[in-house]
Amino acid sequence: MSDDHVYLSLAEGHDDSDARWAFGTGFEDPLYGVSTAVPENVDRAELAACCLALADDALVTAQRLAEWTTRAPELEEEVALANIGLDLLGQARLLYARCGQVDGTAGGEDAYAYFRDADDFRNVRLAELPNGDFAFSMARLLVFSSWRLAHFEALAGSADPVLAAIAAKGVKELTYHRQYAAEWVVRLGDGTEESHRRMQAAIDQVAPHLGELFAAHEARTEVLAVLRQVTEAAGLSLPDAPPSAAGSGREGDHTEHLAPLLAELQSVARAHPEATW
Amino acid sequence: MVTVLTDTDTDTDTDADADRARRVAEQVPDPELPMLTLADLGVLREVTMTPEGTVVADLTPTYSGCPAMSEMRAEVAARLKDAGYRRVEVRTVLDPPWTTDWITPEGRRKLAEHGIAPPGPAPRPAPGPVPLVLSATRQVVPCPRCGATDTEETSRFGATSCKALWRCRACREPFEYVKEI
Numbered sequence: 001m002s003d004d005h006v007y008l009s010l011a012e013g014h015d016d017s018d019a020r021w022a023f024g025t026g027f028e029d030p031l032y033g034v035s036t037a038v039p040e041n042v043d044r045a046e047l048a049a050c051c052l053a054l055a056d057d058a059l060v061t062a063q064r065l066a067e068w069t070t071r072a073p074e075l076e077e078e079v080a081l082a083n084i085g086l087d088l089l090g091q092a093r094l095l096y097a098r099c100g101q102v103d104g105t106a107g108g109e110d111a112y113a114y115f116r117d118a119d120d121f122r123n124v125r126l127a128e129l130p131n132g133d134f135a136f137s138m139a140r141l142l143v144f145s146s147w148r149l150a151h152f153e154a155l156a157g158s159a160d161p162v163l164a165a166i167a168a169k170g171v172k173e174l175t176y177h178r179q180y181a182a183e184w185v186v187r188l189g190d191g192t193e194e195s196h197r198r199m200q201a202a203i204d205q206v207a208p209h210l211g212e213l214f215a216a217h218e219a220r221t222e223v224l225a226v227l228r229q230v231t232e233a234a235g236l237s238l239p240d241a242p243p244s245a246a247g248s249g250r251e252g253d254h255t256e257h258l259a260p261l262l263a264e265l266q267s268v269a270r271a272h273p274e275a276t277w
Numbered sequence: 278m279v280t281v282l283t284d285t286d287t288d289t290d291t292d293a294d295a296d297r298a299r300r301v302a303e304q305v306p307d308p309e310l311p312m313l314t315l316a317d318l319g320v321l322r323e324v325t326m327t328p329e330g331t332v333v334a335d336l337t338p339t340y341s342g343c344p345a346m347s348e349m350r351a352e353v354a355a356r357l358k359d360a361g362y363r364r365v366e367v368r369t370v371l372d373p374p375w376t377t378d379w380i381t382p383e384g385r386r387k388l389a390e391h392g393i394a395p396p397g398p399a400p401r402p403a404p405g406p407v408p409l410v411l412s413a414t415r416q417v418v419p420c421p422r423c424g425a426t427d428t429e430e431t432s433r434f435g436a437t438s439c440k441a442l443w444r445c446r447a448c449r450e451p452f453e454y455v456k457e458i
Contacts (some may be wrong), residue, residue: 028347033335033368076442080434087438090342094371149407165371169341172374172458175407180433182409222406233411 029108030090031097034162038102042159048103049122051163052112053216053250054151055095056123058088059113060258061144063265064131073134080180084141087173094166101162114269118259124216125249126209128258132202135188135195139202142181143210146226149174150219182230189234200236207239212248294362295326301360302334305352308345309437312391315349319379322370331364332357337375340438377439377457388455389421394443396457418454420445430454 038044065085072078096109105111126144131137152174155167188199214220224238231238247253268275302324303316315321315336322335334353338346350367357365377396380388385395397418419426425447432442435453444451 028350030346031369031371032350033366034371076432076434079432079436083434083438086342086344087340088342090338090340094341153406161372165374166341169338169371169374171407173341176433176456176458178409182411186411225406226409229409229411 029097030093031101031162034165036101039159039161044102044104047160047163048099050155051095051099051102053122054148055092055099055112056121056249057127057144057148058092058095059265060121060123060127060261062086062088062092063261064127064129064137065141067131068137077134081137084177084180087170087177091166091170091173095163098160098162098166110269114266115273118254118262119252121249121254121258121262122252123249123254123258124209124212125247125253125255126206126213128249128255128261129209130257132205133198134184135198135202136205138181138184138188139199139206142178142185142230143206143213143223143227145174145178145181146223147213147217147219149178150222151217154217154219178226182226185230185236186234189231189236196235199234203231203236204239212250215248216250292326295324295332298326298332298334298357298360298362299324301356302353305349305356308348308352309439310388310393312387313380313384315353317381317384317387319375319381319384320349321353329364331366332362334365334367335370336367337370337373339375343438375458377455380455392421392452393440394418394421394452394454396455399457418443420448420450421452422450423448428452 038047062085065081065088068081069078072081092113093109096107096112099112100107100109126140129136129140149171152167152170156164156171158164158167185199185203188195190196191199210223213223227238230236249258302321303314305315305321307313307315307318307320310318318339320336320339322337324332324334326332334357336346336349336353346369350369353367354365376399378399380396388395397416416430417426418428418430420428423445425445427446428443429446430441430443431451433456435442439455439458440453441456442451443454
């Protein structure tokens with residue numbers, strides 16, 4: 001493979017591999033070569049449930065971020081949101097793969113992503129809400145990445161070495177996801193009268209979902225510290241005691257928005273269940 | 278599945294062969310930064326030979342969603358196979374996570390030579406929550422073309438996960454920058 005012909009040689013493929021450059025179905029195990037053992041002091045059901053929920057959060061968020069492609073205010077933001085979505089998709093793949101090793105089903109990532117219905121997904125509701133205003137997407141990304149970052153920092157010390165490694169890697173990625181979102185919240189909050197109004201509306205819209213996040217993983221201190229810092233810098237107000245929404249995606253109790261998202265995500269895989277692309 | 282088990286007549290069960298296998302694997306170019314080898318990039322962690330004569334190559338992904346990972350694995354396996362190794366296993370190693378600090382001095386030189394600014398030192402993890410920095414940080418990234426330090430970021434995200442877009446105010450050229458992570 002020479003420098004000049006790198007892309008041609010990629011297209012040629014290999015006799016012994018189906019290495020491809022897009023995300024579809026039928027990919028090789030992203031955890032290939034990683035020990036499948038589960039330490040004795042780890043509860044398998046708990047570990048599988050944890051991996052599944054965190055994978056679902058990432059997959060659904062990645063899908064919403066991908067929806068901005070061709071719709072974002074600027075090309076650079078499309079590239080940024082696609083990059084962030086790709087990181088989360090990668091986290092989802094690793095977590096689904098670990099879940100499949102642990103839960104006894106030996107299910108691959110495709111089984112989890114494409115062949116479960118909305119009731120079986122365990123993502124938090126915040127992730128599935130429609131993108132709406134760009135300001136809302138930034139407020140959500142700020143909250144989601146701050147919360148997930150705190151969760152992953154804790155999980156980097158997990159008794160399961162695979163989950164710990166996935167989390168340690170994810171910490172680095174979530175740090176710049178949060179940074180990106182925070183800068184937009186400040187820019188819009190401290191921008192024009194119109195951008196301020198819409199950014200404040202977005203914060204008010206996201207705040208009621210904090211309760212669900214904290215019930216799933218208690219990170220009130222870390223997340224609220226970030227939100228206070230950002231909203232203060234942006235001249236925005238953070239609702240004092242955000243009311244908790246009833247029900248949780250962690251119990252499979254979703255809004256009406258998840259099923260249409262999954263219908264689009266899963267349509268090709270379900271129409272052609274044996275196909276790989 | 279990229280485990281490659283092929284049959285050739287070559288007997289490879291020696292230490293010298295392990296070194297040779299390492300050199301073969303080290304020369305595999307990165308699919309996204311083809312001026313770098315996987316060794317330059319620090320993705321190739323280790324190449325060893327089991328007592329049974331299987332070459333084991335360990336790769337650590339740069340980013341969780343790196344789409345080139347399967348291509349890297351396939352290319353390492355194919356090169357080793359072409360070099361005559363009968364049994365090759367390319368494994369994923371997640372821990373410790375990849376950092377741009379693993380890009381070799383030679384890799385950094387090649388990046389700059391190809392107009393891509395190499396990364397600075399990766400931020401050191403401190404105990405406690407990762408801080409969020411909202412105040413303006415003036416990062417100096419010298420232009421890889423003219424060396425001027427009067428440069429600015431145009432987008433923190435670029436064509437691949439590892440790169441940001443910058444431009445030089447002195448020579449007016451845009452350039453890519455490998456972000457430290």
